[in-house]
Amino acid sequence: MSFLEMSGIVKSFGRIKALDGADFEAERGEIHGIAGANGSGKSTVAHILAGITAPDAGSVRLGGTALKTGDVVASQAGGIGIVYQESQAIAGMTVAQTIMLGREPRSMFGVINEHRVNEAAAVFLSKIDMTNLIPEAQVGSLPENDVKLVEIARAALLGERVAIFDEAEEGLNRPGREKLRGILRMLKDKGVTSILVSHGAEFLLSLCDRVTVLRNGRKFSTVEASAVESGELMMLIGEPAAKIPQIETSPGVSAREVPSLGLSLRGGEIAGADISDGQVKTDAIRALFGAEPRMIGDVSIFGFSMRMSPPGGAVRHRVGLSPEERKLRCSALYITVRKNTAYARVEHTPIRAGGDSPFAGMLGFGKRSDPMAETLAAASEIFEPSETYGGRSPADLIFKGVDTVIFDEPSRGADESAKSGIYALIAELAKRGMAILIFTTRKKELEDLCGRVAEIRGA
Secondary structure (H helix, E strand, O other): OOOEEEEEEEEEEOOEEEEEEEEEEEOOOOEEEEEOOOOOOHHHHHHHHHOOOOOOEEEEEEOOEEOOOOOHHHHHHOOEEEEOOOOOOOOOOEHHHHHHOOOOOEOOOOOEOHHHHHHHHHHHHHHOOOOOOOOOOEHHHOOHHHHHHHHHHHHHHHOOOEEEEEOOOOOOOHHHHHHHHHHHHHHHHOOOEEEEEOOOHHHHHHHOOEEEEEEOOEEEEEEEHHHOOHHHHHHHHOOOOOOOOOOOOOOOOOEEEEHHHOEEEEOOOEEEEEEOOHHHHHHHHHHHOOOOOOOOOOOEEOOEEOOOOOHHHHHHOOEEEEOOOHHHHHOOOOOOHHHHHHHOOOOOOOOOOOOOOOOHHHHOOOOOOOHHHHHHHHHHOOOOHHHOOOOOOHHHHOOOOOOEEEEEOOOOOOOHHHHHHHHHHHHHHHHOOOEEEEEOOOHHHHHHHOOEEEEEOOO
């Protein structure tokens, strides 16, 4: 009997069957990977173990004892911690409050002692070599890289028996990924079972003892990581490596200057920015889109100042942004795909005849049409973006009315097939004459997609 066993797990979301009799097992102290294409059920397995999703059928046993499913408290009490693919951190909480949530030191009357919370967090952060995180700092003030590290630290604290990392390497810069590797080694030494859910074949094989491949909601195979190569694992997953298309563009003559980044963009060109410092990258992107009042140097872009301009100003100047945290910052997850695609191109116009209601014209729905949006909506009108798979949100794909697009980690959370689609989209946008600026930690994307790359090491 294995330390962790999942047997015959079935789970459906509406008409989508995420798991169809899936089995999974892992040993104590093992680093076990879960691989598969988008929609194969990887994250659903993680969510069931963490207690946030209850299976429709099947059982879970941990250490020989049945685990109560669909109960986050029971999973945490059982020593299970998780890093979710999409950030769950609350901006208004401190680093210490986030890490210690549910395990706060309290007085004899049950009152949380914030001073002791900060002390306990500092001690734990020192143990896992994350002293760069300040316990009193607000999570909302941190770059995406450090927010992810805070969530990794919390999973390591809660994961006394099982620690789950769902695409935890996504959003981390190179030093951040090394910290993740160090934590995984530490957990292994302590006898904690670590489960890595990832699209990255090389990442899994470099860290895991074994890897289980899911296909169509079922276990397809479990292999020893030392016995297979990256290409062989991709064959088991059933997907070829992502294809970066041949990009033949004719850059225009009109320059779009980004002085503080040393970039000059032209229509039809794909340029890249390689920034290892997560804070610098976050500030640069937010400043370029007008979402950050704090500026880096003398940032101005496309001939207008962003110093006082909110995001609406960037939109008026035909600048589009696909942020790193796409589900959180680019979509409304509980309305339909049709409305999300409409919001991406909404125009506030006076009331006009022809709408379905007096408010239709004001909201911009009226009789406006877009073939791409309508095609997409016709296929998936009843689904909410939170129920879709593939690592892409509909709002990412609608760049109507813009001539410059900023991509932040465009392939984050995407499998190889989805990456191919994203790369094809970027190439098509450039072919149509748009200026593309890509921020990514993936060297291959910079080398293969971008005609020019600016390497930024500080500000």
